[in-house]
Amino acid sequence: MELRINRETYSVQSEGDTPLLWVIRDELGLTGTKYGCGIAQCGACSVLVDGVVTRSCVTPVDSVEGSEITTIEAIEADETGRRVVEAWVAHQVPQCGYCQSGQVMAATALLRESPNPSEEEIAAVMVNLCRCGTYNAIKAAMADLADGGERG
Amino acid sequence: MKKRFAIPAVVLLAAVAGGVWLAKHHPASPFEAAEKSAAAPDLVARGEYVARASDCVACHSLPDGAPFSGGLEMATPMGSIFATNITPDPETGIGAYSLADFDRAVRSGVTPDGRRLYPAMPYPSYAKLTDEDVRALYTYFMEAVEPANHPNRPSGIDWPMDQRWPLAFWNMMFTEGGVYEASTSEDALWNRGAYLVQSAGHCGSCHTPRGPAMEERALDESSPLYLSGALLDGWYAPSLRNDPNTGIGRWSEADVVAFLKEGRNAHAVVFGSMADAFNNSTQFLTDEDLRAIAHYLKSLPGDPERDGSPWEYDPASAAALAPARRAEVPGAQTYATKCAYCHGADGRGRAPWIPPLAGAVSALAPEDASAINVTLNGSARVVAGGVPDAYRMPPFRAQLSDREIADVLSFIRSAWGNSGGAVAPEAVAELRGPTDPASSQVIVLQMR
The missing domain is CATH 1.10.760.10 (Cytochrome c-like domain)
Structure with a gap:
């Protein structure tokens, strides 16, 4: 099976029901995406599949064949992703950092869909868990990004 | 005056005598005169297959107990009962059972000492097993199951509801008795499927609605209620008829086979009580038997009145x-x-x-x-x-x-x-x- 990840084509050997996360990390060695809960509840494993934030721990790899997958390794190649990372650095969001690649993915997906999200939209979408409790810093970074978006 | 009561009294006496006879009656078994003989290995294998198809292990084992040594608690409205030890242990299991004893328990729901089994044991379904399958099942349990000394737990049902003899009347009213009889108007595949579904598979135990006496309201396809879906165990066991919404109306025969063989298909994945049935039983059936089951189930018409207008994606x-x-x-x-x-x-x-x-x-x-x-x-x-x-x-x-x-x-x-x-x-x-x-x-x- 062939996968498109970060604009490159990879040939993978895993079985069709293997979680995408295992393929990304174990087979392809892209370890920026993290394993958290394994049941789609925490968001640490988030990647973008055709621009949609997707929890790779519950995504059978055969369901994303032919899709364009983006992981944290390539997020700065995306204009919105680059802005998110800059805001994350400016606000010194990460503490241990384990959940942050997933947080950045969720933020990027929201801003690409809705450049000036309301507080309600941000609250509805930014639901990834963080054991360090960086929620306030994430909220502040998101507020900056929402204001700085190009207004249409 | 005296004479006017004499005839009813005779009738009453006869009825009582008949009732006592029925309650104490030891049902006949074709194996009464059977001799114990060394079993052919293929009979053990066949018996193991029948045990798989019947999913004996699901109730007669605990997750951490020896296989078939019993102990599973089942709640009834009157109190809990416990599945029994059916390993060949002579003291606490069925090691002392003759083939006829075993047959009477499995197909008639009566133990060697004359006690009636509660119909939590699906003997109304197992009654349809062929003599050959019962013999094979007995051989498997006696020859190939490891004996486990594990005493049975007494039921938690209090007097007078613990009296078992009334079950003889329940049996008279709600069981049909008799081995599965092939329908001459259907082909061999359909008949094999009907046999597996109605007897060993005891699908109706969960999927057929039950009446006020906990009896399955139908035991074969002659009734539209058969396998029409039922609520029990805190789960809704869906209809297995061609109902597009609550049944398998949108499934192909291949979908049914995949569900029973792999546990999943494009429509559903096994969950709830069906996960047990899949893990222990259906996946071990041959592809041919699963095709037969699918063929039979897909022959059962749905009921648009009960099922409503067919689902369409919106x-x-x-x-x-x-x-x-x-x-x-x-x-x-x-x-x-x-x-x-x-x-x-x-x-x-x-x-x-x-x-x-x-x-x-x-x-x-x-x-x-x-x-x-x-x-x-x-x-x-x-x-x-x-x-x-x-x-x-x-x-x-x-x-x-x-x-x-x-x-x-x-x-x-x-x-x-x-x-x-x-x-x-x-x-x-x-x-x-x-x-x-x-x-x-x-x-x-x-x-x-």
């Missing part, structure tokens, strides 16, 4: 999941953050690994027990061919309140063309306690 509900709109629709935010990553914003899941909710029986059936139960407690591990599943429904009982579960299920049961309807928080509360796996009071197993 994409409109996706709009409610847009981040800006989620707060307006109860359950939408919970769905988007807890459910959609697996089951999809479009409700289509990732078949066959993760089942769709769009068009799922649990989202279309008026009975909401399965939807609630699987949300509270998650799905059981599905082990196909020795390999555990990669994806499993997690339990949400600690994460979500009764109201949140009711809201999200109401959302699911009205989205994507689903018509199951709203779920009340009270219905969630009602199942939360009795299905709590952490409770020592858990009574999940009702008669099956």
Whole structure:
């Protein structure tokens, strides 16, 4: 099976029901995406599949064949992703950092869909868990990004 | 004056005598005169296959106990009963049973000492087993099952309900007796399927509605109620007839085979009590037998009056999941953050690994027990061919309140063309306690 990840084509050997996360990390060695809960509840494993934030721990790899997958390794190649990372650095969001690649993915997906999200939209979408409790810093970074978006 | 009572008295006396005879009657077995002889190895293999098809192990074992050594608690309205030790241990099991004794227990529900078994033991179904299959089953248990010394637990049913002789009358009223008789108007595949479904498979024990005396309201396809879906064990066992909404009307025969062989297909993944039946029984049947079962089930007509108008996918509900709109629709935010990553914003899941909710029986059936139960407690591990599943429904009982579960299920049961309807928080509360796996009071197993 062939996968498109970060604009490159990879040939993978895993079985069709293997979680995408295992393929990304174990087979392809892209370890920026993290394993958290394994049941789609925490968001640490988030990647973008055709621009949609997707929890790779519950995504059978055969369901994303032919899709364009983006992981944290390539997020700065995306204009919105680059802005998110800059805001994350400016606000010194990460503490241990384990959940942050997933947080950045969720933020990027929201801003690409809705450049000036309301507080309600941000609250509805930014639901990834963080054991360090960086929620306030994430909220502040998101507020900056929402204001700085190009207004249409 | 005296004479006027004489005739009724004689009739009454005869009726009482007849009743006592029936209650104490030891049913006949074709194996009365059978001699014990060394078993041919293929008879043991056949018996093991019949035991698999009958799923004896599901009730006659505990997860951490020796196979077939009994002990599983089953709640009845009168108190708990416990599955018995059916290993060939002579003291606590069935080691002293002759073939005729074994036959009477399996097909007539009577023990060697004349006690009537509770019909939690599906002998009304097993009554249809052929003599050859009963002989093979007996041989397997005697020759190939490891004896385990594990005393049976007495039932928790108090006097007078613990009296077993009235079951003789229950049997007279609600069992048909007699080995499965092939229908001459149907082909061999259909008849094999009918035999497996009605006898060993005892599918009707869960999937056929029960009457006021807990009797299955039909034991074969002559009634439209047969396998038409039933509520028990805190689950809704769907219709196995051609009902597009609550049954397998949208499934092909190949879909049925895949479900029983792999535990999954494009429409559904086994969960609830069916996970046990799949893990222990259906996946071990031959492809030919599974094709026969599928062929037979797909011959059972649906009932549009009971089932309603057939489900059609409706994409409109996706709009409610847009981040800006989620707060307006109860359950939408919970769905988007807890459910959609697996089951999809479009409700289509990732078949066959993760089942769709769009068009799922649990989202279309008026009975909401399965939807609630699987949300509270998650799905059981599905082990196909020795390999555990990669994806499993997690339990949400600690994460979500009764109201949140009711809201999200109401959302699911009205989205994507689903018509199951709203779920009340009270219905969630009602199942939360009795299905709590952490409770020592858990009574999940009702008669099956």
